[in-house]
């Protein structure tokens with residue numbers, strides 16, 4: 001029997017959009033590095049009687065991501081209360097979505113997306129030692145911030161595919177300007193759901209009856225290490241004959257292994273119910289079309305175009321496209337340089353290998369530099385004539401040989417003339433002037 005075990009991985013990716021205000025109140029969305037509890041109001045503090053209102057910008061950015069990834073956009077959508085208790089959640093519930101997320105389906109890098117929904121973020125617990133006592137403080141600046149969650153289908157079977165998917169998603173979010181998707185600032189956070197199954201079952205589409213959720217993944221390195229440690233743990237457990245259970249685990253970098261945090265509650269444990277304080281959201285076709293019109297060319301198509309239109313290598317196209325501003329700079333420089341000599345390849349090469357775009361913030365500066373670098377200064381006709389004159393005087397024997405029928409001598413005379421001109425003579429003019437001089 002073939003018992004080869006295959007990992008089955010699904011991703012849940014949170015992206016904080018760069019909206020001006022939080023999702024259901026007017027407090028600023030950008031909380032990074034702000035003094036604790038300075039960006040709060042009765043709504044995001046969950047005080048009794050406060051009424052939320054939905055921020056259209058948050059909805060539009062969610063829909064924009066869905067449109068970029070080919071999702072079906074729900075024209076009718078609802079918010080739900082997801083009930084659970086935690087000190088960073090003052091209302092006792094998180095406003096989220098359930099059966100009618102804004103975006104359904106779609107794909108990226110060929111991997112299927114289940115849906116993309118919109119919810120609010122929770123506050124942040126800060127653990128400190130004050131007067132020798134360990135305590136936890138709550139910062140509510142992040143409470144109520146808009147948070148987009150993308151959930152993939154369990155379609156990944158290896159770690160490199162997961163990483164390239166997440167990197168591409170990060171790039172798309174930046175291209176369509178919905179978020180900086182910066183993992184260090186927490187504006188992109190990852191969770192991986194992992195289980196193992198026999199190859200035959202995976203092929204037939206049968207999923208295992210458990211999955212382990214790895215939370216709080218805040219870098220690509222961490223993602224790679226944590227997922228690989230969890231796959232190793234599950235493989236060994238199955239080989240020992242253990243039955244794996246549904247749970248949430250964390251990753252210990254020092255021990256390089258995962259540890260159990262809690263047994264995972266099923267969705268119904270949250271007792272979702274419709275958020276009565278927020279009316280259902282209806283999006284018109286023209287609103288959706290308007291959002292769609294703001295989507296620029298996406299990285300995948302830009303890479304292909306750079307390879308075809310500018311004949312760049314795949315590596316060069318990848319590097320330039322990995323930053324939208326850099327790819328725009330490249331195209332601007334190529335456009336400016338047309339007619340004045342630099343080829344697209346030269347521009348790309350000087351940007352990538354010499355980092356000249358860092359030296360010249362404006363593409364025009366780079367183009368000027370390239371023209372300077374590639375320009376050959378030719379000696380004037382007069383300078384050539386003078387050089388030819390002395391070469392003919394100094395090399396009487398060679399001249400006589402040429403006149404006697406040894407045509408090859410001309411190469412020697414050209415070389416001598418160029419030597420006098422320090423190589424700056426135009427080879428065509430030097431030859432002409434030499435022949436003229438010899439005939440005299």
Ligand SMILES: [Zn+2]
Nearest residue numbers: 025027041044
């Ligand atoms: Zn607020």
